Amino acid sequence: MPLENDTLLRALRREPVDHGPVWLMRQAGRYLPEYAALRARAGSFMALATTPSLATEVTLQPLARFPLDAAILFSDILTIPDAMGLGLSFAEGEGPRFARAVADEASVGALEAPDLARLSYVFDAVGQIKRALAGRVPLIGFAGSPFTLACYMIEGGASDDFATVRKMAFARPDLIDRIVAVNADAVAGYLVEQLRAGADALMLFDTWGGLLSEAAYQRFSLEPMRSVLRRLPAGVPTILFTKGRAGSLASIAESGASCMGLDWTADLGDARRRHGARIAIQGNLDPLALLTDPRSVEAAVVDLLRAAGPEPGYVFNLGHGIVPATPPENVAALVAAVHAISRSATSGAAARAIVPGESAGSRAGPRVHGA
Amino acid sequence: MPLENDTLLRALRREPVDHGPVWLMRQAGRYLPEYAALRARAGSFMALATTPSLATEVTLQPLARFPLDAAILFSDILTIPDAMGLGLSFAEGEGPRFARAVADEASVGALEAPDLARLSYVFDAVGQIKRALAGRVPLIGFAGSPFTLACYMIEGGASDDFATVRKMAFARPDLIDRIVAVNADAVAGYLVEQLRAGADALMLFDTWGGLLSEAAYQRFSLEPMRSVLRRLPAGVPTILFTKGRAGSLASIAESGASCMGLDWTADLGDARRRHGARIAIQGNLDPLALLTDPRSVEAAVVDLLRAAGPEPGYVFNLGHGIVPATPPENVAALVAAVHAISRSATSGAAARAIVPGESAGSRAGPRVHGA
Numbered sequence: 119m120p121l122e123n124d125t126l127l128r129a130l131r132r133e134p135v136d137h138g139p140v141w142l143m144r145q146a147g148r149y150l151p152e153y154a155a156l157r158a159r160a161g162s163f164m165a166l167a168t169t170p171s172l173a174t175e176v177t178l179q180p181l182a183r184f185p186l187d188a189a190i191l192f193s194d195i196l197t198i199p200d201a202m203g204l205g206l207s208f209a210e211g212e213g214p215r216f217a218r219a220v221a222d223e224a225s226v227g228a229l230e231a232p233d234l235a236r237l238s239y240v241f242d243a244v245g246q247i248k249r250a251l252a253g254r255v256p257l258i259g260f261a262g263s264p265f266t267l268a269c270y271m272i273e274g275g276a277s278d279d280f281a282t283v284r285k286m287a288f289a290r291p292d293l294i295d296r297i298v299a300v301n302a303d304a305v306a307g308y309l310v311e312q313l314r315a316g317a318d319a320l321m322l323f324d325t326w327g328g329l330l331s332e333a334a335y336q337r338f339s340l341e342p343m344r345s346v347l348r349r350l351p352a353g354v355p356t357i358l359f360t361k362g363r364a365g366s367l368a369s370i371a372e373s374g375a376s377c378m379g380l381d382w383t384a385d386l387g388d389a390r391r392r393h394g395a396r397i398a399i400q401g402n403l404d405p406l407a408l409l410t411d412p413r414s415v416e417a418a419v420v421d422l423l424r425a426a427g428p429e430p431g432y433v434f435n436l437g438h439g440i441v442p443a444t445p446p447e448n449v450a451a452l453v454a455a456v457h458a459i460s461r462s463a464t465s466g467a468a469a470r471a472i473v474p475g476e477s478a479g480s481r482a483g484p485r486v487h488g489a
Numbered sequence: 490m491p492l493e494n495d496t497l498l499r500a501l502r503r504e505p506v507d508h509g510p511v512w513l514m515r516q517a518g519r520y521l522p523e524y525a526a527l528r529a530r531a532g533s534f535m536a537l538a539t540t541p542s543l544a545t546e547v548t549l550q551p552l553a554r555f556p557l558d559a560a561i562l563f564s565d566i567l568t569i570p571d572a573m574g575l576g577l578s579f580a581e582g583e584g585p586r587f588a589r590a591v592a593d594e595a596s597v598g599a600l601e602a603p604d605l606a607r608l609s610y611v612f613d614a615v616g617q618i619k620r621a622l623a624g625r626v627p628l629i630g631f632a633g634s635p636f637t638l639a640c641y642m643i644e645g646g647a648s649d650d651f652a653t654v655r656k657m658a659f660a661r662p663d664l665i666d667r668i669v670a671v672n673a674d675a676v677a678g679y680l681v682e683q684l685r686a687g688a689d690a691l692m693l694f695d696t697w698g699g700l701l702s703e704a705a706y707q708r709f710s711l712e713p714m715r716s717v718l719r720r721l722p723a724g725v726p727t728i729l730f731t732k733g734r735a736g737s738l739a740s741i742a743e744s745g746a747s748c749m750g751l752d753w754t755a756d757l758g759d760a761r762r763r764h765g766a767r768i769a770i771q772g773n774l775d776p777l778a779l780l781t782d783p784r785s786v787e788a789a790v791v792d793l794l795r796a797a798g799p800e801p802g803y804v805f806n807l808g809h810g811i812v813p814a815t816p817p818e819n820v821a822a823l824v825a826a827v828h829a830i831s832r833s834a835t836s837g838a839a840a841r842a843i844v845p846g847e848s849a850g851s852r853a854g855p856r857v858h859g860a
Binding site for chain 2: 331410
């Protein structure tokens, strides 16, 4: 089925678009009252993620409110280690825990990529979401990066500082090598199946690559992601996002991904100038900007669109996931501002012409939220 | 009094040295049993910091154990907002708190740089430490950066995400401008007094500049630090350390500081190649490497010294402060390795010649801890 709105895919291929595509990491989530209601009915986060009909409903919730240019599969990056038999659970307010950590010679040696049949609920969800979308916008499938999965597996769950992982990077790098190699096999197979089930683009979330030294990032995180990307069918649009590596963009730009996601600390304008001819770029508003007010959000959008410039290959997004306290009206203001400003820009007037004299960080922005 | 060991100052000026200087952020601190004992006797952290004789004793403790190339004043970055009357306290295990936050128009408008007489205990400590050091090694004075102080002042203490600060950067940037301007006045005066009292070099700790977008970092953090540096006497060696800004090194290199400190995620070799002709560089071992074992620590030192290269202008340090769980014997191994390897390198053999075939992250390193 051809897509009604393929703006995201065009931007990922660095083709011209009539408006700038926008989607938001964690766009389906706790800031939406309808999500909270459905989660309460389902009983748990994992019930939502493992029941295709519920995952479908959650995935579509933000699209009913906002004219976003993409849907993203509602799931969790830890489905893979869960399918490896590590015993995933989510304690309320505590983040993910595994019954078994993978942090010694024996557990690392025993590690194997999971039978993908154990993840069929994910592929079923992808298929159902595609049917429900009926071609409105593309669907992004995703996985955690091999290293980010390894972080949770080694630590046995979430952590403030991932001390076990960081120590292991010095004392037993060979163990991390083995874990990320197994994870790369698993992630590659998992993404290929999401693609078969109907995903239009694929994203790797490398939430914790920023914990590492540059040499360790290259070895434990970026190279395994490259390995995953090499195993995907040619031509599939891919997005690689590492948080906390604004200093590593040159090597990420050479990773083989179609697009690199920037966290909010990276210099979007500089990244576009240096790397925009080789790779599309996505990002990078501080998610906490969405805790302010529509006017401040619009001013921030103006600044970012100016930094991104008019050349093809830019996808508006946050620099990390939406936080639960976000007022939905600020998300509405953001999406409207991206569309209005980028439409003006692509219809002839450059973004900077809309707001002459506007300076970075100024509160004076265009009024696009119906005022 | 001339210094017996001026290696640090020579490195900060990018002059040749006969061995690589090494000191460690938080080298005086909780990982040392003698520190814990003294703190228990003093009753609190602030009692140590505000009593010059105790601050002197703590400052010298690590130098009695390890042949470090510098002492650093034992104090806290929050002495300045405390002297502004914000009511600093440290709850056990909770980090700093202020009785009054500075987060609205009225409190920001009322903010003034403190009377430096309220900080005389710091300058007295500097004088006492200098006398106690008797010229063995240089003494580094320091202050928190104007923005990092603002983070604690706005938030009213420590925070996981500094959400109030990050929101304010979008909604009320004018308020942050005012706070950091006042802080820059205070920090400049404070550092000048430390210099008068005997400090040989000065460091700005910008712990939280990494919270910000690039544009906001330039405006709220780097420019106020530049302003502080401009107000110091010409020729004083200065170190500027921002955590979490590996993507901003080019502009930090132009800040006017003698040296930039790198956190452990920055690419030391790349930074030395790009910026080493203009600015000395300090860093950047992951502090958690010190939680492993002497052999792993030495291998990490080998990798870092190779990345730093033999050119003048490099100071070995961690990429952030020593953590309390650090075994002192690993610190001993680190200091010995830096000295042994850098002495061999500067005496003719390049560092890489010591460990032929050594690859980054390999555990096979030279045995320099008495084996």
